[in-house]
Amino acid sequence: MSSKLYENGSSQAVALADLIAAQVQVIVTAYSASGQTIPSLDSTTAGPFDEPANTPANISMAIQLIEAACAQLCATVASPGHSITKKTYNYVEPACMLVVVNAKIADLLLGKPEGEHVEVLAKQAELDTGKLGRVLRLLATNHCFIEVKPNVFANNRLSLKLVSSDPTSAMVGLLTDEGLKSSAYVNETLFDPKSGPSMLPEDAAFKRAHGSPIFELHKRPEEKYRADRFAEAMIGWATVTDGNDLSKVYPWDELPPGTTICDVGGNTGHATLPLIKAHPKLQIVLQDLPAVIEQAKEFWRRENPKAIDNQNIHFVPVDFFKDSLTHGCDYYYIRHVLHNWAEVECIMLLTNVRKAMTSSSTLLIHDMVLQPLVRNTTSVFDQAPEPLLPNYGVGRVLLYQQDINMMGFVNSKERTLEEFIDLGSQAGFDFVKIWDAGEANSLLEFRAL
Numbered sequence: 155m156s157s158k159l160y161e162n163g164s165s166q167a168v169a170l171a172d173l174i175a176a177q178v179q180v181i182v183t184a185y186s187a188s189g190q191t192i193p194s195l196d197s198t199t200a201g202p203f204d205e206p207a208n209t210p211a212n213i214s215m216a217i218q219l220i221e222a223a224c225a226q227l228c229a230t231v232a233s234p235g236h237s238i239t240k241k242t243y244n245y246v247e248p249a250c251m252l253v254v255v256n257a258k259i260a261d262l263l264l265g266k267p268e269g270e271h272v273e274v275l276a277k278q279a280e281l282d283t284g285k286l287g288r289v290l291r292l293l294a295t296n297h298c299f300i301e302v303k304p305n306v307f308a309n310n311r312l313s314l315k316l317v318s319s320d321p322t323s324a325m326v327g328l329l330t331d332e333g334l335k336s337s338a339y340v341n342e343t344l345f346d347p348k349s350g351p352s353m354l355p356e357d358a359a360f361k362r363a364h365g366s367p368i369f370e371l372h373k374r375p376e377e378k379y380r381a382d383r384f385a386e387a388m389i390g391w392a393t394v395t396d397g398n399d400l401s402k403v404y405p406w407d408e409l410p411p412g413t414t415i416c417d418v419g420g421n422t423g424h425a426t427l428p429l430i431k432a433h434p435k436l437q438i439v440l441q442d443l444p445a446v447i448e449q450a451k452e453f454w455r456r457e458n459p460k461a462i463d464n465q466n467i468h469f470v471p472v473d474f475f476k477d478s479l480t481h482g483c484d485y486y487y488i489r490h491v492l493h494n495w496a497e498v499e500c501i502m503l504l505t506n507v508r509k510a511m512t513s514s515s516t517l518l519i520h521d522m523v524l525q526p527l528v529r530n531t532t533s534v535f536d537q538a539p540e541p542l543l544p545n546y547g548v549g550r551v552l553l554y555q556q557d558i559n560m561m562g563f564v565n566s567k568e569r570t571l572e573e574f575i576d577l578g579s580q581a582g583f584d585f586v587k588i589w590d591a592g593e594a595n596s597l598l599e600f601r602a603l
């Protein structure tokens with residue numbers, strides 16, 4: 155619905171353009187204050203604020219406002235048919251990204267600022283020259299890679315994220331391969347009378363696309379690369395969405411030495427690793443399935459062997475539905491796990507956590523929390539200024555994209571605050587507080603009832 159403050163599209167468009175100009179100035183000023191300028195898109199050297207974890211809050215906010223306002227301005231001024239057609243064609247970009255990730259084009263262009271002819275790239279990647287050129291041109295038109303001379307391509311700021319040593323490229327691989335294919339079957343899955351209303355992972359679109367549910371597929375020896383890519387993709391996702399910022403989100407400094415945090419379904423423990431680096435007096439108990447715990451040991455040996463030597467990290471394999479979790483930890487931390495499961499399993503898992511807790515333990519759920527699209531004067535969420543949508547629209551669209559992605563992968567979902575509070579209360583928890591944890595995350599604090 156149109157804002158009452160802005161009566162028509164013209165006043166909205168002008169307000170959006172003003173907002174964009176003002177927020178660009180915020181970013182320029184923040185860079186100047188650190189003696190820098192915004193890196194040009196063609197640059198291949200890291201900028202000071204490339205990692206969300208290092209980005210000042212005012213820059214993150216300005217970026218969200220600019221993204222929201224640019225998208226809303228384009229949708230306001232362009233013809234509806236044009237906007238809808240562009241949205242419809244969005245699928246071709248991830249299809250092209252998967253080709254360049256699998257062909258390791260960004261790796262082939264490393265150290266070549268002058269670029270490389272597409273013929274050379276195609277030969278190295280064993281692809282057809284003409285088709286690879288068209289793929290790269292589509293991506294370069296969307297600011298990933300640059301065409302420095304006709305048919306000569308080079309890396310830029312965005313394509314460097316596709317280099318295979320950057321865990322972001324594993325995330326891109328996972329989403330543009332398993333994610334894109336699953337999404338293509340969401341329509342058939344929703345209209346099918348059996349799978350449409352089902353919340354079972356085996357009824358998800360993923361199975362129609364790949365023949366079996368995701369974790370069954372990943373267990374097959376010949377598909378090991380998918381399991382490895384998934385673990386790496388979790389790290390990539392955490393890096394790009396500020397998930398590693400846990401150390402700054404909660405007042406860990408105020409806790410006594412030896413405070414124990416059980417990272418439930420923590421995968422390799424990549425979310426709690428920076429926490430221990432920042433607060434070495436804390437103790438982590440990492441719990442995940444046995445095979446994952448073995449991967450986690452390797453990860454910590456590589457990334458923080460001191461934490462193993464100092465016994466800051468304990469590796470405890472578990473099936474969190476069947477086994478008891480480590481008893482009596484001060485905190486139970488569950489990050490990006492509940493979004494994999496339907497209500498029944500979430501309540502089963504949370505009830506298991508509740509049983510392991512003492513009366514002084516705290517539950518922290520670190521997850522995406524969907525924000526309402528309707529403006530509300532009593533909202534606990536920070537709402538974007540008018541004429542933007544209160545949930546920051548495209549500035550925070552990642553939350554809603556991830557919600558549909560979870561539907562496609564495992565028939566699960568991202569949740570609203572009310573849904574999390576309801577899950578908690580069904581498992582014996584009282585909601586205490588929501589902590590802002592970055593662009594796409596919130597930290598929800600609960601205590602046992």
Ligand SMILES: C[S@@+](CC[C@H](N)C(=O)[O-])C[C@H]1O[C@@H](n2cnc3c(N)ncnc32)[C@H](O)[C@@H]1O
Binds near residue numbers: 442
């Ligand atoms: C989406 S990942 C989240 C990992 C990590 N917390 C993060 O934030 O990146 C879900 C995790 O739950 C683990 N998991 C799934 N089923 C499990 C079970 N039955 N018992 C223990 N862990 C399980 C998976 O191995 C995986 O590491």
